[in-house]
Amino acid sequence: MLADAAITVLARSGSRGLTHRAVDAAAGLAEGTSSYYFRTRSALLQACVERLAARTLAEMTTGAAGPASVDGLVTACVAVLGHWLTHDHERLLARWELALESTRRPELGTALRDAGAGVRERVAATLADLGVDAPRRRADDLVACLDGLAFDQLAGAGRPARDADGLRASVTDLVRGFTATGD
Secondary structure, three states: OHHHHHHHHHHHHOHHHOOHHHHHHHHOOOOOHHHHHOOOHHHHHHHHHHHHHHHHHHHHHOOOOOOOOHHHHHHHHHHHHHHHHHOOHHHHHHHHHHHHHHOOOHHHHHHHHHHHHHHHHHHHHHHHHOOOOOHHHHHHHHHHHHHHHHHHHHHOOOOOOOOHHHHHHHHHHHHHHHHOOOO
């Protein structure tokens, strides 16, 4: 609950707005509650990273072990990105705030890389199950490109937002490119 409130504060107020007092207010709790559980701002940032990673991994494990086809992977990626861009865009904004903050806090950068490794390992396993060559490398690049697509969609500089069909077409191109065999 506190980490979710901190994520909301990050998304709405940016990294500079993330204070224990702001988290307490967002959670509807007494002042001092978040500082009792997370003594420092660094601990609060770490809690955000861990909660975001846990939520993402939980979404990735919903249902079967993974998409059984490239089309299934496209559908899964479109569903997740579509959800994040419409109903859960605060998650993306908070993660990007954390990424920027990590450029000044090496320990936060390590936490983000460790959290992202779990997601990338899951994608690599899916690609390996689909028989894709170099699944680890392609997973790293696919995740980075999907993240860039989400950034462009939500915070892009001047490009018109893609509608649902445009998002599906872009994700299809990316996934098909990264799952092609014979390189």
